[in-house]
Amino acid sequence: MGNFEVTSSPHLSRDHRSTSLMMFQVVLALFPTIIMSVAVFHAYAVFQLAICVLTCCASEWIFETFHKKYWTLSDNSAIVTGLILGLSLPWNAPWYVAVTASIVGIGIGKTAYGGLGYNIFNPAMVGRAFAMISFATVMGGAAYQYHGDELSGIVTQATPMTMYKSEIKVDVETTGVTSLDLLKKGFVSVHNGSLGEASGIAILLGGIYLICRKNGGWRTTLGMLATVFIMGMLTSPNENALYFGLFYLTNGAVLFGAFFIATDPVTNPITPMGRWYFGIGVGFLTMIFRLFSGYPEGVMFAVLLMNALTPLLNQVTIPKPFGYQKA
Amino acid sequence: MIQKIETYTFPRGIHPREGKEFSEKQSIEILPVPAELRLPLSQHIGAPAKLCVAMNDTLEYGQRVAEAGGFVSAPVYASLPGKVKRINFVTMPNGRRVESVVLTVNPDGFDTQTLFDRMLHLKEYKLADFSPEEILKKISNAGLVGQGGAAFPTHVKFTRNAEKPVDTLLLNGCECEPYLTADHRLMLEMPDTVVAGARFAAKAVGAKKVKICIEANKPDALEKMAEAVERWEKSKEADEAEIEVARMKTKYPQGGEKQLIYAALGRKVPLGKLPMDVGAAVMNVGTSVSTAMAVLYDQPLTHRVVTVTGAGIARPSNLFVPIGTPISVLIEHCGGLQNAQRVLMGGPMMGFAVGSLEIPVTKGTSGITILTKEEVSKAKETHCIRCGRCVSACPMHLIPNRLMFSARAKNWDVFKEHYPLACIECGCCAFSCPAKIPIVQLIRVGKMELARQKNAK
Numbered sequence: 014m015g016n017f018e019v020t021s022s023p024h025l026s027r028d029h030r031s032t033s034l035m036m037f038q039v040v041l042a043l044f045p046t047i048i049m050s051v052a053v054f055h056a057y058a059v060f061q062l063a064i065c066v067l068t069c070c071a072s073e074w075i076f077e078t079f080h081k082k083y084w085t086l087s088d089n090s091a092i093v094t095g096l097i098l099g100l101s102l103p104w105n106a107p108w109y110v111a112v113t114a115s116i117v118g119i120g121i122g123k124t125a126y127g128g129l130g131y132n133i134f135n136p137a138m139v140g141r142a143f144a145m146i147s148f149a150t151v152m153g154g155a156a157y158q159y160h161g162d163e164l165s166g167i168v169t170q171a172t173p174m175t176m177y178k179s180e181i182k183v184d185v186e187t188t189g190v191t192s193l194d195l196l197k198k199g200f201v202s203v204h205n206g207s208l209g210e211a212s213g214i215a216i217l218l219g220g221i222y223l224i225c226r227k228n229g230g231w232r233t234t235l236g237m238l239a240t241v242f243i244m245g246m247l248t249s250p251n252e253n254a255l256y257f258g259l260f261y262l263t264n265g266a267v268l269f270g271a272f273f274i275a276t277d278p279v280t281n282p283i284t285p286m287g288r289w290y291f292g293i294g295v296g297f298l299t300m301i302f303r304l305f306s307g308y309p310e311g312v313m314f315a316v317l318l319m320n321a322l323t324p325l326l327n328q329v330t331i332p333k334p335f336g337y338q339k340a
Numbered sequence: 341m342i343q344k345i346e347t348y349t350f351p352r353g354i355h356p357r358e359g360k361e362f363s364e365k366q367s368i369e370i371l372p373v374p375a376e377l378r379l380p381l382s383q384h385i386g387a388p389a390k391l392c393v394a395m396n397d398t399l400e401y402g403q404r405v406a407e408a409g410g411f412v413s414a415p416v417y418a419s420l421p422g423k424v425k426r427i428n429f430v431t432m433p434n435g436r437r438v439e440s441v442v443l444t445v446n447p448d449g450f451d452t453q454t455l456f457d458r459m460l461h462l463k464e465y466k467l468a469d470f471s472p473e474e475i476l477k478k479i480s481n482a483g484l485v486g487q488g489g490a491a492f493p494t495h496v497k498f499t500r501n502a503e504k505p506v507d508t509l510l511l512n513g514c515e516c517e518p519y520l521t522a523d524h525r526l527m528l529e530m531p532d533t534v535v536a537g538a539r540f541a542a543k544a545v546g547a548k549k550v551k552i553c554i555e556a557n558k559p560d561a562l563e564k565m566a567e568a569v570e571r572w573e574k575s576k577e578a579d580e581a582e583i584e585v586a587r588m589k590t591k592y593p594q595g596g597e598k599q600l601i602y603a604a605l606g607r608k609v610p611l612g613k614l615p616m617d618v619g620a621a622v623m624n625v626g627t628s629v630s631t632a633m634a635v636l637y638d639q640p641l642t643h644r645v646v647t648v649t650g651a652g653i654a655r656p657s658n659l660f661v662p663i664g665t666p667i668s669v670l671i672e673h674c675g676g677l678q679n680a681q682r683v684l685m686g687g688p689m690m691g692f693a694v695g696s697l698e699i700p701v702t703k704g705t706s707g708i709t710i711l712t713k714e715e716v717s718k719a720k721e722t723h724c725i726r727c728g729r730c731v732s733a734c735p736m737h738l739i740p741n742r743l744m745f746s747a748r749a750k751n752w753d754v755f756k757e758h759y760p761l762a763c764i765e766c767g768c769c770a771f772s773c774p775a776k777i778p779i780v781q782l783i784r785v786g787k788m789e790l791a792r793q794k795n796a797k
Contacts (some may be wrong), residue, residue: 017680017681017682017683017693017694017695018681018682018693019682019693019694019695019715019778020682020693020781021693021778021781021784022684022686022688022689022690022692022693022780023683023688023689023690023770023771023780024684024688024689024691024693024709024711024715024716024717024766024768025356025518025618025688025689025715025717025771026717026719026770026771026773026776027771027772027774029775030772031774031775031776032721032722032723032725032774032775034774035725035727035774088722090725107395127723128723129722129723129725130722130723130724130725130775131723171678198568227729227732228727230728254725278725278726278727278728279726281726281728283726283728283731283739283741283742284731284739285728285731287566288728308737327739327742330761331739331742331757331758332737332738332739333610333737333759334611334736334737334738334759335602335735335736335751335762336598336600336608336609336610336611336613336736336762337610337759337762338610338611
């Protein structure tokens with residue numbers, strides 16, 4: 014008799030629902046996108062993703078040994094960072110871009126803050142931003158184009174966002190393309206862009222899976238998508254507002270960003286209201302970058318800027334408890 | 341008749357493993373008379389009872405051992421005849437040291453079966469023969485406290501307040517705590533007694549309506565109670581409260597007082613207020629049975645049904661037990677422990693783990709759960725990734741992870757900003773945490789610290 018564990022309740026928990034399982038579900042959810050990117054960009058996608066994942070895992074191991082931190086490689090979070098980083102790079106970015114971005118993302122973006130859970134900024138976006146500024150020529154809009162016949166015709170076109178910035182804008186304003194055409198073009202068919210932007214449907218498939226597994230911040234996703242759509246409509250240069258709303262929604266990094274980048278739980282506010290504001294903020298800033306900055310796309314900087322606001326959002330959106338009454 | 345409308349529920353909460361299969365099919369069994377009883381004088385919320393016996397006194401069954409120590413208090417009775425052996429302090433599951441009377445039982449002529457049969461087959465009665473004041477007095481005299489776990493003195497709940505009239509009495513048969521089946525068995529085996537208790541309580545408090553709330557995972561109990569309500573309808577008296585059975589969604593913590601009131605009536609109990617403030621009163625079905633016994637037979641609360649369950653016990657059972665019986669006696673009666681890792685007073689979500697088996701069953705003990713190594717969480721704690729699962733689980737709409745972080749960092753200003761006193765300590769946050777952080781445990785530590793700071797002032 015005696016010798017029983019004395020602990021405080023509850024005495025049950027969901028052991029199988031661990032952090033590593035949640036991360037594994039994200040990897041699963043990314044699979045349709047990975048498959049589509051390999052289908053469009055062939056070996057380029059495979060190499061890019063492999064480099065990112067391997068460098069991320071290796072960096073995590075090295076930096077954590079260095080920091081004498083506890084082992085987090087097994088929680089799959091470095092794989093997720095690697096995949097998201099890889100999918101956000103252009104298919105033809107040189108290997109050293111991917112390696113640098115991975116090392117910076119994991120080293121400065123994650124372990125320097127104390128590892129998974131303590132980082133303020135989305136590690137993948139920290140790495141990508143670093144690479145974007147350091148290697149501007151190989152990361153810019155023009156870098157996505159490929160002149161040759163080794164790959165399918167898709168990659169010879171400019172990315173939709175770049176096209177819009179330069180010549181197509183005029184076209185779109187004058188010719189009568191319908192919203193349905195546009196939806197088809199941006200969403201159903203594959204198009205050029207970063208590896209993860211090849212197919213809208215693939216992103217949606219994975220994203221919806223995550224939300225069904227209660228593993229996605231649907232408030233963030235919805236807030237961001239709705240804001241981009243509405244701002245796209247409001248800034249429409251002609252009366253065809255729906256057209257522009259859809260264009261901004263289905264092209265570029267918005268879908269991938271809304272389902273996989275902006276929803277990184279660690280760098281999101283934890284309050285339900287905070288997540289709405291966060292998503293709306295990312296959508297708003299993305300559109301500001303798209304419309305007014307020199308860059309064709311703005312999801313990355315928008316996410317990083319909103320990450321900085323996360324602690325503040327947490328503080329100002331503390332919900333009133335059940336049964337709260339004004340004193 | 342069971343209400344045909346949609347199953348009632350409240351927002352958020354969790355779905356833990358129910359674990360009812362161990363004991364839900366076991367009929368209530370009478371525990372053989374134990375050799376010794378330990379009767380703590382504080383088995384309820386409120387002032388401890390005042391001792392009124394001395395060493396070596398010979399006590400009869402149902403003789404008063406201690407008197408109520410105030411209005412919010414309850415007397416304690418000898419659950420069996422015997423002789424006072426010792427008066428000392430015992431450690432309760434929550435760690436408090438409480439004055440107790442140790443009784444050497446002398447079972448001559450005492451028959452638990454008669455007591456039990458009386459509960460099964462109530463004598464004929466007329467509700468009109470009892471005035472509200474009389475019912476309340478009998479409840480108070482019998483030492484009734486809430487038998488769902490919190491052990492709040494029952495007569496306090498049912499004392500009428502002219503400014504805050506109660507229109508609805510909710511009979512709590514949810515038993516949302518995993519593993520426990522004591523209330524389930526009571527509803528199956530003595531549904532008419534449950535209804536009788538509800539009638540008396542409704543009359544005492546002046547309620548116009550009684551809702552018997554049962555979770556959907558107990559279809560047999562829903563049916564039995566509906567049948568009992570049909571029988572009651574035939575002998576219904578004038579000016580009596582209406583009784584109905586309501587099906588509640590199976591979700592933890594459905595039986596939490598505030599959650600139940602919201603689910604059944606759509607009313608939110610304001611923070612720091614009582615059910616009375618929204619015109620409701622809540623009573624556990626076990627308390628309802630005791631109410632019927634107290635009113636009809638002047639029988640004090642000396643026995644209760646306790647579920648002994650879990651994979652760590654040889655023969656899970658529902659036992660009819662004298663209050664004060666050491667839990668070791670119950671465990672032995674159920675075939676002893678097997679691979680026991682934790683012994684809990686109560687269920688796995690809110691029960692207290694105990695280090696000793698000499699702790700007695702009290703008025704609020706609804707079960708003893710014995711968990712094995714396999715059932716107990718053994719995953720290592722990792723970093724919080726702010727996934728928000730605790731937020732979507734919290735039935736009080738708090739931000740558990742911020743409370744947890746500030747409690748851990750002893751940052752009491754931030755802790756206070758996040759409404760710690762609204763926390764009902766149900767444990768949904770810790771249960772749902774993928775990083776296995778003891779969230780509710782840390783919040784408890786924080787709340788204790790706040791109380792300490794307040795007392796120091």
